[in-house]
Amino acid sequence: MQKKLSLAIYKELSFQSLLAMGSCAPNPPVACILLVKVPSSIKLIGGATEAPGERHAEIVCLDEWHKLYNKNKNKFRAHKLRLYTSLEPCNHQGRTPPCTQSILAEANLEVILSWERDPFLSKSGLATLAQNGKRAKFLISKKNKTSSVTSLGQAFLSGYLSRITKSRPRFHLKVACSQDGVMGIRGTRLPISHTPASGLGHLLRAKFDAVLIGMGTIITDKPRLDFRIDTLEQSDLASVLSTSSKKNRNKNIYNKGDLFCDSLFENITRIINQLSKSHLSYQPERVFILGRYNPQIADFFSFQLRLTKKTHKEAVFLVEKRYHKIWKKVMPQINFYDVLPSAYQGKKFTFALRKIMSKRGYNEVLVEGGGGLFSMIKKGIDQEDRIYILRSKKYFQEIVENLRVQNITKLSKEKNILRVPKFMIKAPVIKDYDLGEDNLELRMIN
Numbered sequence: 001m002q003k004k005l006s007l008a009i010y011k012e013l014s015f016q017s018l019l020a021m022g023s024c025a026p027n028p029p030v031a032c033i034l035l036v037k038v039p040s041s042i043k044l045i046g047g048a049t050e051a052p053g054e055r056h057a058e059i060v061c062l063d064e065w066h067k068l069y070n071k072n073k074n075k076f077r078a079h080k081l082r083l084y085t086s087l088e089p090c091n092h093q094g095r096t097p098p099c100t101q102s103i104l105a106e107a108n109l110e111v112i113l114s115w116e117r118d119p120f121l122s123k124s125g126l127a128t129l130a131q132n133g134k135r136a137k138f139l140i141s142k143k144n145k146t147s148s149v150t151s152l153g154q155a156f157l158s159g160y161l162s163r164i165t166k167s168r169p170r171f172h173l174k175v176a177c178s179q180d181g182v183m184g185i186r187g188t189r190l191p192i193s194h195t196p197a198s199g200l201g202h203l204l205r206a207k208f209d210a211v212l213i214g215m216g217t218i219i220t221d222k223p224r225l226d227f228r229i230d231t232l233e234q235s236d237l238a239s240v241l242s243t244s245s246k247k248n249r250n251k252n253i254y255n256k257g258d259l260f261c262d263s264l265f266e267n268i269t270r271i272i273n274q275l276s277k278s279h280l281s282y283q284p285e286r287v288f289i290l291g292r293y294n295p296q297i298a299d300f301f302s303f304q305l306r307l308t309k310k311t312h313k314e315a316v317f318l319v320e321k322r323y324h325k326i327w328k329k330v331m332p333q334i335n336f337y338d339v340l341p342s343a344y345q346g347k348k349f350t351f352a353l354r355k356i357m358s359k360r361g362y363n364e365v366l367v368e369g370g371g372g373l374f375s376m377i378k379k380g381i382d383q384e385d386r387i388y389i390l391r392s393k394k395y396f397q398e399i400v401e402n403l404r405v406q407n408i409t410k411l412s413k414e415k416n417i418l419r420v421p422k423f424m425i426k427a428p429v430i431k432d433y434d435l436g437e438d439n440l441e442l443r444m445i446n
């Protein structure tokens with residue numbers, strides 16, 4: 001494949017994967033490109049998997065191609081087709097018919113190239129196409145598993161592949177902190193991030209399947225956790241990113257490690273436009289882990305139920321086993337989805353949590369804190385997971401001085417200060433982005 005064309009295909013597959021993310025779980029966010037070749041020109045048609053029960057990426061591409069062809073049969077008389085998919089096409093009747101059948105019906109489609117194997121299909125996707133006369137192959141062999149082409153799968157399909165093979169979605173741990181690593185004050189809401197970073201927070205909520213928080217955060221911040229398109233649109237994120245990307249103009253981002261953020265930022269305007277058109281389709285489920293009983297949750301609980309009606313996405317309540325009885329007795333109206341082992345049981349707790357997330361069909365889970373929850377899930381963190389530290393350029397003292405809150409000096413005594421857990425700070429930075437008054441440090445465990 002010519003270098004220029006392969007980069008164009010790779011970029012478009014990344015963009016289409018991003019379009020799919022956040023709206024198609026439990027299905028994988030698959031991207032597809034149909035290359036239409038006529039003697040004088042080449043055309044790329046992109047497709048992304050739609051909501052569950054709707055079209056897979058391959059069918060989106062083929063439908064688009066049929067429309068184009070029917071409009072101008074003369075122009076495409078001598079056409080040849082080639083299909084690129086980020087994951088091998090499905091070969092089973094699920095909510096929709098098998099994609100392999102639609103591909104086989106396309107006489108002029110001779111070559112199918114896929115990036116990742118789908119463990120759910122037991123190798124039957126490309127094999128079926130090959131057995132029926134198509135040239136079908138994977139672009140990655142086991143040998144070059146670490147090459148840059150794998151980053152397409154790592155960036156967009158890791159959560160799905162991990163859920164299918166290990167009953168474990170990918171976790172994205174996001175935290176805001178001051179320059180010196182303070183993430184909060186016990187019992188007091190401490191706004192740290194500036195508007196572009198808040199916009200990014202909403203973008204991540206839109207692109208991941210669920211948002212998860214712990215009890216201390218519920219009590220202190222009473223967050224909504226829904227995706228709010230107006231906050232994203234008004235956040236200046238797009239212009240801040242375009243300024244910072246100019247500084248990095250010569251860097252070829254597609255040659256480097258983690259592709260998700262790079263691709264998200266490069267396509268930021270197109271992604272925001274798409275979200276503006278259909279923001280309700282990109283609402284995450286909101287997941288809350290209740291711990292020690294605290295009566296302050298009553299209002300929060302009814303507020304979340306109202307939000308469910310508005311967003312059409314569920315508020316899911318989980319509870320630690322040691323506190324289940326008291327919650328049932330005092331607030332029987334809370335309908336718990338499941339009961340978790342007690343947090344002090346470390347690995348057992350995280351293992352059960354991941355399993356529940358997997359059972360709900362989440363591929364990608366955004367963990368928004370607080371520090372206690374991060375530490376609780378630390379034991380189960382692995383290489384697929386990501387850490388996003390939104391670090392303010394201001395020190396804690398400056399942030400506090402700008403706040404007009406009574407007793408703030410007393411509250412910000414050392415014993416009330418919450419710092420970002422060490423395991424997150426110590427994880428190596430794989431990318432660093434300038435978001436104006438904050439920096440985004442993208443880290444991963446190695």
Ligand SMILES: NC(=O)c1ccc[n+]([C@@H]2O[C@H](COP(=O)([O-])OP(=O)(O)OC[C@H]3O[C@@H](n4cnc5c(N)ncnc54)[C@H](OP(=O)(O)O)[C@@H]3O)[C@@H](O)[C@H]2O)c1
Nearest residue numbers: 175176183184214215216217220291294369370371372373
């Ligand atoms: N900067 C950020 O990005 C960010 C994000 C989220 C939250 N935060 C801040 O982090 C703080 C919350 O973190 P966290 O570590 O306390 O909790 P957390 O991680 O949200 O939840 C974990 C644990 O919170 C404890 N908890 C804390 N306060 C409680 C209360 N008043 N009532 C009942 N249980 C309570 C419980 O354990 P125990 O029984 O052991 O206390 C619970 O199991 C808040 O100040 C919040 O503003 C900051």
